[in-house]
Amino acid sequence: MKGTQDHAALAEAFNKDEDRVDWHDGALWWIRQKRDRSANQTPQWEELREAASAIKSNVISNLHDYLLQFEANLKRNGVKVYWAADAEEHNQIIHKILSEKNINQMVKSKSMLTEECHLNEYLAERGIDVINSDLGEYIQQIDNEPPSHIVLPCIHKKKEEIGELFHEHLGTEKGLSDPTLLTRVARKHLRNVFMTRRAALTGVNFAVAETGEYVVCTNEGNADMGAHLCEVQIASMGLEKIIPERKHLGVFLRLLARSAIGQPITIYSSHFRKPRPGQEMHLVLVDKGRSALLARPDFRDSLKCIKCGGCMNTCPVYRKSGGLSYHNTISGPIGAILAPNLDMKKHADLPFASTLCGSCSNVCPVKIPIHDQLYKWRQVIVKEGYSASRKTFSMKAMALTLSSPEIYKTAGKTGRWILNHAPFAINNKFNPWYKQREMPDSPKQSFGEWYAKNGSKS
Amino acid sequence: MKIGLFIPCYVNQLYPNAAIATLELLQKLGADVSYPSKQTCCGQPMANSGYEHLTQSCNDLFIENFSGFDYVVAPSASCVLHIKDHLHSHADEKAAAAIRGKIYELVEFLTDVLKIEKLDACFPHKVGLHQSCHGLRGLHLAQMSELVAPDFSKPKQLLNMVKGLEITELDRVDECCGFGGLFCIAEEAVSVKMGKDRITDHTKHGAEYITSPDLSCLMHMEGILQRNNSKVKIIHIAEILNCSSIKA
Numbered sequence: 001m002k003g004t005q006d007h008a009a010l011a012e013a014f015n016k017d018e019d020r021v022d023w024h025d026g027a028l029w030w031i032r033q034k035r036d037r038s039a040n041q042t043p044q045w046e047e048l049r050e051a052a053s054a055i056k057s058n059v060i061s062n063l064h065d066y067l068l069q070f071e072a073n074l075k076r077n078g079v080k081v082y083w084a085a086d087a088e089e090h091n092q093i094i095h096k097i098l099s100e101k102n103i104n105q106m107v108k109s110k111s112m113l114t115e116e117c118h119l120n121e122y123l124a125e126r127g128i129d130v131i132n133s134d135l136g137e138y139i140q141q142i143d144n145e146p147p148s149h150i151v152l153p154c155i156h157k158k159k160e161e162i163g164e165l166f167h168e169h170l171g172t173e174k175g176l177s178d179p180t181l182l183t184r185v186a187r188k189h190l191r192n193v194f195m196t197r198r199a200a201l202t203g204v205n206f207a208v209a210e211t212g213e214y215v216v217c218t219n220e221g222n223a224d225m226g227a228h229l230c231e232v233q234i235a236s237m238g239l240e241k242i243i244p245e246r247k248h249l250g251v252f253l254r255l256l257a258r259s260a261i262g263q264p265i266t267i268y269s270s271h272f273r274k275p276r277p278g279q280e281m282h283l284v285l286v287d288k289g290r291s292a293l294l295a296r297p298d299f300r301d302s303l304k305c306i307k308c309g310g311c312m313n314t315c316p317v318y319r320k321s322g323g324l325s326y327h328n329t330i331s332g333p334i335g336a337i338l339a340p341n342l343d344m345k346k347h348a349d350l351p352f353a354s355t356l357c358g359s360c361s362n363v364c365p366v367k368i369p370i371h372d373q374l375y376k377w378r379q380v381i382v383k384e385g386y387s388a389s390r391k392t393f394s395m396k397a398m399a400l401t402l403s404s405p406e407i408y409k410t411a412g413k414t415g416r417w418i419l420n421h422a423p424f425a426i427n428n429k430f431n432p433w434y435k436q437r438e439m440p441d442s443p444k445q446s447f448g449e450w451y452a453k454n455g456s457k458s
Numbered sequence: 459m460k461i462g463l464f465i466p467c468y469v470n471q472l473y474p475n476a477a478i479a480t481l482e483l484l485q486k487l488g489a490d491v492s493y494p495s496k497q498t499c500c501g502q503p504m505a506n507s508g509y510e511h512l513t514q515s516c517n518d519l520f521i522e523n524f525s526g527f528d529y530v531v532a533p534s535a536s537c538v539l540h541i542k543d544h545l546h547s548h549a550d551e552k553a554a555a556a557i558r559g560k561i562y563e564l565v566e567f568l569t570d571v572l573k574i575e576k577l578d579a580c581f582p583h584k585v586g587l588h589q590s591c592h593g594l595r596g597l598h599l600a601q602m603s604e605l606v607a608p609d610f611s612k613p614k615q616l617l618n619m620v621k622g623l624e625i626t627e628l629d630r631v632d633e634c635c636g637f638g639g640l641f642c643i644a645e646e647a648v649s650v651k652m653g654k655d656r657i658t659d660h661t662k663h664g665a666e667y668i669t670s671p672d673l674s675c676l677m678h679m680e681g682i683l684q685r686n687n688s689k690v691k692i693i694h695i696a697e698i699l700n701c702s703s704i705k706a
Binding site: 025361379398415437 | 471
């Protein structure tokens, strides 16, 4: 793992191969364009975003009550409910459910939360084998790499690289890289997994408080396949996945897939409500930092996220640095505002991995002001002491210079003099600007100086 | 109508011609403009780096310099947005609020306050328009490509009044150039790649000049253009709008 490097260093490494950056950027931009076309074909798109945001505001404000309502309805439907404060508790609960049934193999589909909790590793250490059934996640799993994108987990991999992985792990012919053929191989392999696993775990896209049902959205149908064939069905969800009523799905399902990949709706929007005869259903409600986030008024709106990944596709920094540069399960702009809440020291670099261009906030289907939160996280991170001391020193020097017109004039003059007379002091390898950019030409006089001479005449 | 001219620090030091063009253009349009000589900076470099708490003396100085005017106008969308969003004062919040409400970026001042409908300007060149993100998504100088909403563009509205000027197309109409303040240093690799890609989009559509209401984006792109010995030049929109003869 590239554990100790920050986003800038990892992004610089990613940029060593410019053709790959262009390819990655182009693939995600193409998805952004699909999203635009899809949004433009949807009547009242902006009103839908506004409605979704308002519904989620209501959820965040009344989370306690909705969660209890959801829990009561789950129980009424015959689903066993668990509450987990953190990853450790979540993993223990899952382990207990499985070991009580003597289950040592489980199939899992699309759950970012269990990735965050490192469930696979936890269960593997205890002799339980987990296979991710979402194709992209499966590819990442056999490559022993975290997902680089929440919706498109292996978007950073070229088909040839996937072919190589399949050759190594599934015995396909060397050099085979046709996506259709590779998918068929994976399908055949996974089909056998589905048929033999007694337990299946899925994530949750929307949990309906009113009915106690939950909805899972996939394109591959893998969540359904797992759930329909298993005897123990488990769902793990973050506390924020609640929506009040079933009718609200009419808002969210219209937004989710369009925002994610420009598709009107996912192929499968599966509602799970009651165990079928002979089956058990378990649902784990996971906090893992959510309630702490709820306690931060400047940042609680990030709990509205429906994990569409739209902000990643539109973010030029994400497109040109790759999801793995964010060294966090959830990457991109949304990852950069969620991660500091979980571990500020470890993720202190992420809110700075942005130009604050604001495109993320504009595509967000639930209108999280992502770039405003990035700005605010920067302030918190500095105040809590997680920025380099030399940066603090130079910022204080800058503040002093800019608060005094006299020092500022002298500094400006000196700076321009150096650019003109001693450019080698600035144009060197220690200056990151100069590495791939020329310094600006330095004029003889500033506007202020010009104005003092000519201002009254003009 | 008294207008206070705010010339951001780096424009003052590195791009005085853009500042002169702004002043001349406003005067040509009959405005009563003056430049308070004790001004420095809006404080954005510190604030965007997470040090907004160090900007109070900058803010106080800004308020002192500009409180006496009916309008404050600046040729830099990014700095104007910073003032609009973050200028506060412990001593006199009322004065801070007043400035937040009367500061305008040059383009929007021309289209929304002076409401100009024609310009005596000539610039017979192919020009690519770079939408600065702060001008676009912060000040709404034009419609944002992400939104489902009617199209408009205040910079284009003005550029279309310039004789001989042809606005060139772009594949990605409002993608960020990668400057991002200290981002351009801290994330040098991504910043430069973003800048290179913006430039390529402009040059492949035949732009001779890249213009913008923000010089910071242009400064970044200029650095890349010059390193690669490109013939394409950058020019602030004020310099085009003030160009009465074929001197460029």
